[in-house]
Amino acid sequence: MEVKIGVIDSPRELIVNSEQTPDEVETLVAAVLGGREPVLALVDDKGRKFLVQASRVAYVEIGPSDIRKVGFAPTV
Template sequence: MEVKIGVQHAPREIVLESGQSAEEVERAVSEALAGKSPLLTLVDEHGRKVLVPADRLAYIEIGEPAPRKVGFGAL
């Protein structure tokens, strides 16, 4: 699932492919914005962690899970 994170005072957004479900990402964002955690922590498909200070979040865009495309006919 593609997740886009807008950070205040940063010219570019952070884009990552996460293996987490939309509900897990939404729960992590909600906890960070509620002050339960000072950092938004997400894990990408390769196991790398992305940490963003909760007070610097501008927006989060959670994409639809996309099926993997396989073969020569997949464009």
């Protein structure tokens, strides 16, 4: 699934493709935004770990992975 994180004072968002479930990510984000955790830590589908300081998180969008189609479809 795809997680987009908006970071304060950054014009770009951080996009992480994770194998975690939406509920797992939501629990992590709620703990960070609720002040129980100082850092949002997510692991992507390649095993890389992304850390974002809780005070820098502007927003988090949790959604399904965007499957991009490559090539051309036959015309009818």
